[in-house]
Amino acid sequence: EDKVVQSPLSLVVHEGDTVTLNCSYEVTNFRSLLWYKQEKKAPTFLFMLTSSGIEKKSGRLSSILDKKELFSILNITATQTGDSAVYLCAAADAGKSTFGDGTTLTVKP
């Protein structure tokens, strides 16, 4: 059975801190790893990763995939209160995506 596990389940930091969110996966016919941000509504897309070792960056957020170890991380530097959300990781085959249960990040002022 396909499985995605995220850690930690929750995290509380102060503004300016750097955080690392983890995602491990076991998916048959894996094609890509996706990160989403969910703030009390629909998940919004952050990154899609298909190749190992190539970092993707968007502002203060970055992510990398290790297809050998079946692992991805999402880094957020200089966190802001607006980064508070649930961060979801999903591993996709050619059709469906299997999601983890998310990491709840709370950034305090």
Added chain:
Amino acid sequence: GAGVSQSPRYKVAKRGQDVALRCDPISGHVSLFWYQQALGQGPEFLTYFQNEAQLDKSGLPSDRFFAERPEGSVSTLKIQRTQQEDSAVYLCASSSRAWGADTQYFGPGTRLTVL
């Protein structure tokens, strides 16, 4: 349209009632997905359409759940004889690619409460 829309946004049903949830994907998007999200959990895959063809329905939890996309655009998820365990947010997502491992754009969801 500008994004994926879903209706209704909220639905309260009495146990045993049938419900129908609608999804309007982004215009021209080939792939459409339905997910069920329980409180505090990630979305769980229900079913996947490529145009009008339902290519994967392995996530539908029982034969009370049925989805269709007859013209390859709007989709409806129907739940018959609703049970309390069906209470969840039902998310629809669409993608421009003909295969799923790409960016999916999510709708706001329908929150179903079964009393």
